Structures are given as structure tokens and as C-alpha cells.
Amino acid sequence: xxxxxxxxxxxxxxxxxxxxxxxxxxxxxxxxxxxxxxxxxxxxxxxxxxxxxxxxxxxxxxxxxxxxxxxxxxxxxxxxxxxxxxxxxxxxxxxxxxxxxxxxxxxxxxxxxxxxxxxxxxxxxxxxxxxxxxxxxxxxxxxxxxxxxxxxxxxxxxxxxxxxxxxxxxxxxxxxxxxxxxxxxxxxxxxxxxxxxxxxxxxxxxxxxxxxxxxxxxxxxxxxxxxxxxxxxxxxxxxxxxxxxxxxxxxxxxxxxxxxxxxxxxxxxxxxxxxxxxxxxxxxxxxxxxxxxxxxxxxxxxxxxxxxxxxxxxxxxxxxxxxxxxxxxxxxxxxxxxxxxxxxxxxxxxxxxxxxxxxxxxxxxxxxxxxxxxxxxxxxxxxx
Amino acid sequence: xxxxxxxxxxxxxxxxxxxxxxxxxxxxxxxxxxxxxxxxxxxxxxxxxxxxxxxxxxxxxxxxxxxxxxxxxxxxxxxxxxxxxxxxxxxxxxxxxxxxxxxxxxxxxxxxxxxxxxxxxxxxxxxxxxxxxxxxxxxxxxxxxxxxxxxxxxxxxxxxxxxxxxxxxxxxxxxxxxxxxxxxxxxxxxxxxxxxxxxxxxxxxxxxxxxxxxxxxxxxxxxxxxxxxxxxxxxxxxxxxxxxxxxxxxxxxxxxxxxxxxxxxxxxxxxxxxxxxxxxxxxxxxxxxxxxxxxxxxxxxxxxxxxxxxxxxxxxxxxxxxxxxxxxxxxxxxxxxxxxxxxxxxxxxxxxxxxxxxxxxxxxxxxxxxxxxxxxxxxxxxxx
Numbered sequence: 001x002x003x004x005x006x007x008x009x010x011x012x013x014x015x016x017x018x019x020x021x022x023x024x025x026x027x028x029x030x031x032x033x034x035x036x037x038x039x040x041x042x043x044x045x046x047x048x049x050x051x052x053x054x055x056x057x058x059x060x061x062x063x064x065x066x067x068x069x070x071x072x073x074x075x076x077x078x079x080x081x082x083x084x085x086x087x088x089x090x091x092x093x094x095x096x097x098x099x100x101x102x103x104x105x106x107x108x109x110x111x112x113x114x115x116x117x118x119x120x121x122x123x124x125x126x127x128x129x130x131x132x133x134x135x136x137x138x139x140x141x142x143x144x145x146x147x148x149x150x151x152x153x154x155x156x157x158x159x160x161x162x163x164x165x166x167x168x169x170x171x172x173x174x175x176x177x178x179x180x181x182x183x184x185x186x187x188x189x190x191x192x193x194x195x196x197x198x199x200x201x202x203x204x205x206x207x208x209x210x211x212x213x214x215x216x217x218x219x220x221x222x223x224x225x226x227x228x229x230x231x232x233x234x235x236x237x238x239x240x241x242x243x244x245x246x247x248x249x250x251x252x253x254x255x256x257x258x259x260x261x262x263x264x265x266x267x268x269x270x271x272x273x274x275x276x277x278x279x280x281x282x283x284x285x286x287x288x289x290x291x292x293x294x295x296x297x298x299x300x301x302x303x304x305x306x307x308x309x310x311x312x313x314x315x316x317x318x319x320x321x322x323x324x325x326x327x328x329x330x331x332x333x334x335x336x337x338x339x340x341x342x343x344x345x346x347x348x349x350x351x352x353x354x355x356x357x358x359x360x361x362x363x364x365x366x367x368x369x370x371x372x373x374x375x376x377x378x379x380x381x382x383x384x
Numbered sequence: 385x386x387x388x389x390x391x392x393x394x395x396x397x398x399x400x401x402x403x404x405x406x407x408x409x410x411x412x413x414x415x416x417x418x419x420x421x422x423x424x425x426x427x428x429x430x431x432x433x434x435x436x437x438x439x440x441x442x443x444x445x446x447x448x449x450x451x452x453x454x455x456x457x458x459x460x461x462x463x464x465x466x467x468x469x470x471x472x473x474x475x476x477x478x479x480x481x482x483x484x485x486x487x488x489x490x491x492x493x494x495x496x497x498x499x500x501x502x503x504x505x506x507x508x509x510x511x512x513x514x515x516x517x518x519x520x521x522x523x524x525x526x527x528x529x530x531x532x533x534x535x536x537x538x539x540x541x542x543x544x545x546x547x548x549x550x551x552x553x554x555x556x557x558x559x560x561x562x563x564x565x566x567x568x569x570x571x572x573x574x575x576x577x578x579x580x581x582x583x584x585x586x587x588x589x590x591x592x593x594x595x596x597x598x599x600x601x602x603x604x605x606x607x608x609x610x611x612x613x614x615x616x617x618x619x620x621x622x623x624x625x626x627x628x629x630x631x632x633x634x635x636x637x638x639x640x641x642x643x644x645x646x647x648x649x650x651x652x653x654x655x656x657x658x659x660x661x662x663x664x665x666x667x668x669x670x671x672x673x674x675x676x677x678x679x680x681x682x683x684x685x686x687x688x689x690x691x692x693x694x695x696x697x698x699x700x701x702x703x704x705x706x707x708x709x710x711x712x713x714x715x716x717x718x719x720x721x722x723x724x725x726x727x728x729x730x731x732x733x734x735x736x737x738x739x740x741x742x743x744x745x746x747x748x749x750x751x752x753x754x755x756x757x758x759x760x761x762x763x764x765x766x767x768x
Contacts, residue, residue, distance in 0.1 A: 004409060011410045011624055019407045022628055025388060026395045026581055028707050059445050059583060060606065061623035067606045098605045191624055197410055199443060199583045199626030221482045222444065222451045222607075239445035240395055240575055242583030242626060244406055323412050 007352045008325040009141040009169055009298035011191035011198050012342030014248075018195055021251040022244040029243060035235025037250060042232065044253040045202055048171065048194070048261065049186060051178035053206040056228040057249070059242045062168040062189030065201030067095050068223040069164045069187045070135075073209055075217040076100035078132040081122060081161070082107070083114050083152065087142035087328045092135045092166055099218055104131075110331055111143045111287045111300070120155045132212070133162040139170035142328040144300035144337060145288050146174065153181040162209055168192060168201075172256060173268040173297045173341050184209040190245060193264070193297060193341045195252040199242040265296075266383075271340035271349050272296040274379035278353040281375030282360070282367050287335050297341035300327070302334060304365045309336050312359055319362075320355035346380045391736045392709040393525040393553055393682035395575035395582045396726030398632075402579055405635040406628040413627060419619025421630060426616070428637040429586055432555065432578070432645065433570060435562035437590040440612040441633070443626045446552040446573030449585030451479050452607040453548045453571045454519075457593055459601040460484035462516040465545070467503055467536065470494050471526035471712045476519045476550055483602055488515075494715055495527045495671045495684070504539045516596070517546040523554035526712040528684035528721060529672050530558070537565040546593055552576055552585075556640060557652040557725050558680045568593040574629060577648070577681060577725045579636040583626040649680075655724035655733050656680040658763035662737040665759030666744070666751050671719050681725035684711070686718060688749045693720050696743055703746075704739035730764045 006013050014022075027033050038057065046055050058065055070092070074080055080101045082093035085108040097103045106118045114136070123131065134156065138149050149165055156163060162184040167176050171186070172193030178186045184206050191198035205213075205225060213225065221227075227238040256264060272294060279286055279301050287300035303309050309326050313336065316322045327335040340349055353372045360367045390397050398406075411417050422441065430439050442449055454476070458464055464485045466477035469492040481487045490502045498520070507515065518540065522533050533549055540547060546568040551560050555570070556577030562570045568590050575582035589597075589609060597609065605611075611622040640648060656678060663670055663685050671684035687693050693710050697720065700706045711719040722740075724733055737756045744751045 004411070006410060006412065008412055011413065011627060014410050022406050023403045026390060026398050026575070027388070028390065028392055028709075029395065029582075030709075031701070031707065059443075060448070061443050061625070063623040064444070064448075064606045095605050098603045100603060189624070191410075197626065197628045198413075198624045199629065219482045219484060221479050222448045239447040240573070240582045241445065242581065242629070243395060244581045244628065245583065245626070317415070323415065325412075325414075 002321045005322040005348055005351055007322055007338050007340070007344065007348065009337060009339035009341065012339065012344060014197055015195055015255070015343045017255070018248045018251045021248040022197065024244065024247040026243055029240055030236055037246060038232065038237070039235055041246065041249045041253060044257060047257060048253065049176065049178045049204050050180065051204050053178060053204045054229060055202060055204045056225060056232060057237065057241065057246065058201045058203065058223070058228070059199065059239065060201050061198060062201055063091065064223065065187040065189060065203050066092055066166055068203055068225065069185045070095045071099055071218045071220045071223055072225045073162055073164065073185060073212050073216055074099065074101045074133055077102060079104065079130050080133040080135055081119065081131055083119060083134060083136040085112055085114055085143065085145055085147070086110050086137070086140035088140055088166060088168070089137045092137060096135060111145060113145070113293055114147050116151055116155060119152065123156060123159045123161070126159065129160045131159070131161045133164050135164050137166040138176065139167065139174070139295050139297055141169040141295065141298045143287055143331065144295040144298045145293055146170070146295045149183065150181050153183070162212055169297050169341065172264060174265060178204055190249070195255065195343050196245060196248055199245040200249065268296040268341060270379060270383055271344070271346055272299065274346060274349050274376040275299040275338055275340055277379050278372035278376040282357065282372040298337050298339045300335045300337045303336060304360065307360065307363050307365055309333060311363055312336060315359040315362060316355050320358065322352050322355040324352065346383065350376055350380065386705045389706040389732055389735055391706055391723050391728065391732065393721060393723035393725065396723065396728060398581055399579055399639070399727045401639065402632045402635045405632040406581065408628065408631040410627055413624055414620055421634060422616065422621070423619055425630065425633045425637060428641060431641060432637065433560065433562045433588050434564065435588050437562060437588045438613060439586060439588045440609060440616065441621065441625065441630065442585045442587065442607070442612070443583065443623065444585050445582060446585050447475065448607065449571040449573060449587050450476055450550055452587055452609065453569045454479045455483055455602045455604045455607055456609045457546055457548065457569060457596050457600055458483065458485045458517055461486060463488065463514050464517040464519055465490055465503065465506060465515055467498050467518060467520040469496055469498055469527065469529055469531070470521070470524035472524055472550060472552070473521045476521060480519060495529060497529070497677055498531050500535055500539060503536065507540060507543045507545070510543065513544045515543070515545045517548050519548050521550040522560065523551065523558070523679050523681055525553040525679065525682045527671055527715065528679040528682045529677055530554070530679045533567065534565050537567070546596055553681050553725065556648060558649055562588055574633070579639065579727050580629060580632055583629040584633065652680040652725060654763060654767055655728070655730055656683065658730060658733050658760040659683040659722055659724055661763050662756035662760040666741065666756040682721050682723050684719045684721045687720060688744065691744065691747050691749055693717060695747055696720060699743040699746060700739050704742065706736050706739040708736065730767065734760055734764065
């Protein structure tokens, strides 16, 4: 008998109670039962988003929510700034470029912090408000870098550019304060820190973003937020939603809100620390050096020189049942990534480090068994 | 204790075995287990589509698949013909119009057959091949009309226009012969005749459609079929799929293919006949007069003069647990619709007719208890 540990930055394991909710009977999405459900989960989601803005549930992958965040607010020809330091930041820019935005790249090396100074300069120089939007990813799961959205918000000051923020792999696990940080459009997916399977995505829209949308000339149909609003006003979605995930969402939100957001933030912070300490204990190099910039949901670790990532992943998967992620794009041969978010626990982290140690030893690396686990244990023991 | 009967044209009830498959553990969508799964279900789906064309699984509602069928093949300014006689045909036209196609309407009254003669004339007159696509819905679930796709195909002859066909509420329940009928792009959803919850959609693409796509200038990202193809070539989807529904799809397809397509076709034909005979027995008028044009998955019935549809639906729902659908758009106050597709059975139809009779009597209509049920029974008894 093998137990499987899904330690990738999403999709994440789903708790048993939520899996059970997925098995609910299917019912009419244009009837009173669905109306009660969607109104309930929408209000609860707003608490997790820390917002009183409008908020919508979309039946799509996270990337569909990224597209929704672009096509409803950015007209062809609009100048937008893409702040990026990884694969998902680049994806957001690519979506805007696909839909004919005039995208100005403010890109840093993958694994380096965002270039906040360059952003500030560009905004300061833009006296006539040509820049219509700033596109930025909160948690760059391709590198394990957490970007500072509050700082981006402060740098924007009174510039009219919309902040369109991808929080797919952060919201729920780390503070995302949509109203306090003035995030005009905030989007996330179901399959990361929100304890759900993939299939749904969520997006919040503030008044300023609604105003911009009124004049947006981009064609939009399935991802139309105006349609989403018109239907939510009568307790529906414009198109048939992924009902099992919506039912499960209620269970997940009740679970999250019962313990409170802070409980989840603390838990993810501890897991991040334990993985980082374990890597240090093993003498492995972290891609993101500063803990302050480190993702609390995924950690990227550089591989030992003499080991191939595909061999490490195969051995961990096949012998120990632990699935970790490789690198993406230009880092695919250099790093491996451990996801520690959602229903993953600190004990799963210990198991993963143990499997990592055994696999490294078997592949010929000169690490000491226990040298990573023991460091992770020291962190885990601090939990109250 | 109340049992619920979901008798609407989708979403449809889901068999227990498939619901259980939805509860599978979440796993890596970029690993070998997912590769095996998607390759298996894609091949099995092709059998249900009766095609050897490429076929893709999308994480979206059916309307997202309609958009996919438009934006990958129709460039802004392209002349397309919309053949429509109901709400979903109009939706397909609206999507094309939203994305700046030059849409020529060949529309019939809702509940009337398509205007095949007008289509033939337009194609014959289009000597220089200006018409790039014909948009048509197979089963117009808003009215209970089944359109004749084979006839559309024959009328097209050698005209180069692509046939883009929405089979959302028909595929699996009635013959859709993608290859035999030369359907260039055929799309459907998970939550109708394919026994699954909502959350996935499927689309097939033939060589001619791929050629058109190479020159399509419409922007597309999330719904890009080129991306879908590139990723399917390595056993993946471009973006995180709704994993529970993909796992359940395997169970559903095994269930469908074990009995064979003909079994499903026969079953749906019988249910259609039994509902129509019951309506006759009750002295109620069918919206679609000719059985040959009648949908085999949903039947629209005109309400008795002295009864409000919302009262009828409420009573059936609240007292008997039977959920039927009202009309859509311009027919919303005139018809009610009974869905009989997917995991719905002939016995569910009898239950529904019984509830309909009791509700009509309670609302003051002069129908005889049993006058509809008995007619439906005569049909159901014919089953082998």
C-alpha cells in the first residue's frame, strides 16, 4: 500500500469533507437552491478576499480568470505595464499582448525581486495618464517569489492605472487585503490555497474597475463580467457552472472561516520556514535568498550539481509516493519546487523532506540522512 | 423524506458510480497518471463523436466551447451564416457577432424548422466562397427542436464554408456522426447526455478546420485549440483542468461504451415518445408538432391557458420534488420543458408525468389523473 503526497504548487490535495461535498446531487442552477448557495459563498469569499467589492465565480481554470482580468478592462491599443519576474507574470503579459494591448515590460530575472523603482519612474513620468493598467502576479509560483503588492499599490499613489493582480497561488494562504491595498481587480483559482479541486476561479472588481469597463472596447462573451453581474443580481451565473465545485466551495469556505484567515497565514508561514530550514540543513541553495521575498506557498530549491531533476522526481514519486514539481521554462533543468499550500500540512512537509533526503542519498549525493528533517522539525515544534 | 427528480435539459443527474469517481484524489496534471487518463478518455470520446478527428477536453461551460468554436476559426470581418430557430442558435450568432464576424441571419421562428431552402440559396449564390462558416445548433433545447445536421451537410456540398455545430444537448443521446456528416467543428458539454456534472466541454476539429485556423486573425488565449493540441501531444492540457470531472469522464465513457451508442439512442427515443404521448393524452399542445423534428432530449409543452408556468413549476418542485424547466426568452410565459436525457430514465418520465397531472388538477385544470401516465406507459412497455 502506497500513500500519495501531492507536494506541488497546485492543484493541491482536497480534504475529505470537501471531496464528499463534491458528491452532492446535481440540481438546477436556475432555481432557488442555487440562488441561496451562490449568494452565501459569494459573501464568504469576500471575507477571504478582505473586500466589499463585487466578486464573481467563474467556471474556468486560473488562466481563464487571468484572461477575464485582462479582456474586461484593457482595450486594444491601451498601454499597460507588465511587472514580471517569472512564468506567470510573463503569461499575464502574453494574454494582454494577445488582446492587442501595448504592453511595456518591467521584467526582472526569474527569482529576483520586481523592479519597483522602474515602475515608480514610469508612473511618475506618465503625467497624462497614458498607462491604463499594471499587471502583476502576487505569488510567482514558477520561482517561489512573493511579490510585494502593497508596495506596488503605494507606488501607484494617485495614478489612474488599474492594478490587476493575480493571486492564484497566494489568496487564502497569505494576506491579500483587496480593499486596504486598493486592488482594482483581484483574481484567483480554486485549486491552490482554497482547498478545492480545479474547475472554478474567482475575481473581484471595484468601482474604479467597473468605470473603466464601461468604456472597454475589447470583445468579450464567456468571460464577460457584466454578464456575471447581471446574473448574480438574480442569484445565477450566466452559464452552467461547475456545480460540484460550487457546493464544495461552501464547505471549504466554512472550514477556512471557522479557523479564521490568520490561522491559515500562520500555518503557511511555518511550512515555508520549515522547508527553507531543511534546504539549508541539506546544504542546498534556495532560489529566493531573502526570506522576506520568499513565497509562503512554494519553495524553489537549486538541484545538487551531479543530480538530474527528472531522476530525483521519479525516485521520490515511484519509491516514496511524494510528487514534487520541477522548474518551469528557463529554470526547468535547474530547480525543483515543493508546494506547501492548501490542505498540505507541516507533517507532510517532514515526510517530503525525508523522501528528498533518501532520494538524494540513493542518487549519490553526499547529504546526511536527517540533516534536513531535523531542521524542519525545529521549526514545526514552534507551532502552538 | 423527499426524492428529487431533476427533469431539466441539463445539468442532468449523475449516476452514483460517476459521482464516486468525482471523489478521486487530486493528482498532478503534468505527470504520467494524467497522461494515461487524458489519452484514454480522448480516444473513447472519439468513439462517441464517431470521429477520427482531433478532439479536445476544455475546462469550461458549454458556452465556452461555443466561443472556442467561433474564435479559433472565424476572423474579424468574416462572413458567416447563422442558422437559428431558438435561444442557443441565437447565442452562437451573438458570440460570432461579438467577435466581429459579419453574421448573416437565416432565422426561423422559435419552434419552427430551420430554413434549409434559404441556406441552400445563399450557398448556391456565393460563387466566390465569401461565406466562411455555417453556425448551427443540433438540438435547440430552448424549444425542443432537433435540427437536421445531415441535411445541412448535404446542402453545403462542396462549398468551402466550415460547419460549426453545437451538439451540447444531443451528443451521446442521438446520432451525431461527425466524420460521416463532415462536421468540421463539433462541440458539446459534459452535463447533458454524457452523464457528467458540468465543468468540462469537448470539441472536435478536422483537417479542413485546422487549415482555416492557421490563417485566423482572431485573438485567442485560454480557448486556443493550437495550445490544446500542443499540450495534448505530450499528454497534458495547457491549463489546470477540472480533474474530478476528467476522472469521472473515464467512468462515464466506460459506462456509455459498454452498452454501446445505439442503446443510448434507443433509450432517448423511447423517452421522447413517452413524453409526447403523455402530452397528447393530457390534451396539451406540443410546441414542435412533427415527431421527426422533435428533440429526443427535451420536450416543450404549451401551458394550459388558465395556468401560470411559475405556479406549475413551484408546485411540482415543492410538493412532488420534480424540477422541470420553464421557457426561455420570448417563450418564457408560454411553455414548460421536460428534460429526458443523460441518466434520466423512462421511469423518471412516468413519475414526472404523474406529478404534472396532480399539479395541473390542483391548479384547477380539467385534466384526468392517469390520462397522461397511461399513454406514457404504453410507450414504455414497448421497450425490450
